[in-house]
Amino acid sequence: MSAEEKIVFERPHALLPVITNYCPGCPHGIVHRLVAETIDELGVEGDTIGVAPVGCAVTNPDFFSCDMVQAAHGRAPAVATAVKRVLPDSVVFSYQGDGDLASIGMAETIHAATRGEHITVIFINNAIYGMTGGQMAPTSLPNQVTQTSPYGRDVSTAGYPVRVCEMLSTLDGVAYLERVTVDSPKNVRKAKKAIKKAFQNQIDGVGYSLIEVVSTCPTNWGLTPQDSFAWMRENMLPYYPLGVYKDVVADGFANAAEAASARNADCPVAHPVTEGGAR
Secondary structure (H helix, E strand, C coil): CCCCCCCCCCCCEECCCCCCCCCCCCHHEEEEEEHHHHHHHHHCHHEEEECCCHHHHHHHHHHHHHHHHHEECCCCCHHHHHHHHHHCCCCEEEEEEEHHHHHCCCHHHHHHHCCCCCCEEEEEEEEEEECCCCCCCCCCCCCCCCCCCCCCCCHHCCCCCCCHHHHHHHHHHCCEEEEEEEECCHHHHHHHHHHHHHHHHHEEEEECEEEEECCHHHHHCCHHHHHHHHHHHHHHHHHHCEEEEEEECCCCCCHHHHHHHCCCCCCCCHCCCCCCCCC
C-alpha cells in the first residue's frame, strides 16, 4: 500500500466473508455489521456466544465468526440465560425479531429482563412477521395492512401494538434500553454507539441491556428500500419514538441491582434489618 492510500472501511473480522441471504434493502445486514464491529472493537470475539432465533435471522450462525447457538422459536433469552450462567465470563447476545421476541417469546423476554440476566439483546422491530410472509405481529401498527390484516389492524379485536422498550423500562432488573434505527449515516452511528454500550454494560456487570432497532421489510411491505424507510419515518417513528428508555449508569448507579435497591428502599422486607441494627 502506497503512502497515499488509506483504508477507510473494511469488513469486520467477526463478520464472515459470505453472501447474505437477506432480501435486497433489508437492514439486517447493517445491524449485523454493527454487532460485528462492536465485537471487534471490544476484542471479545473469542469470548462471545450469540443466540440465533427463529425468523429472518435464523441463519445468524452463517454470518458471525463467534460461537453461535440456535434457539427454538422465542426461547433465545432462556438459552442466553443458560449460556451466561454456565459460562459467566463469556459475552452473550441474542438477536431477535419482533415476532420471536414479542409474541411467542414474550414470557422469556419479560422474565430474563426482570431477573436482570447479564445478557445483551438486539431486537429488530419491523412491525410484521418477516420470514413467514408478512403476517400481523405484536408490533404491527393500528390500521396497518398485513397478510393477516388485509383491512388493517383492528385494535378492537387485535389489541394495540406492544412497545417493548416502554414496557421493559418498568422492570427493576433492566440496566439499559435504547431504541434506534439505521435509515441514515447519522442514525447508523447512533445505533452503533448504543449497541457497543449494551455489550460494554455486560462486560462491566451492569446488567440486562436491550437495543431495539426500528427497521423495515421492503419485500413484505411491498415497497422499495427507499420508500420503506420513508414509510418507517412517517408511521413507525411517531409510534415508536427513538431514544434512551432506561440507563441506570446515567442515573448514577453502578448497576441495575443498585438502582433497584434504591427504588424499593422504603420496603422493609426488601431491606431487612441486620444484626447491627442497619438495613
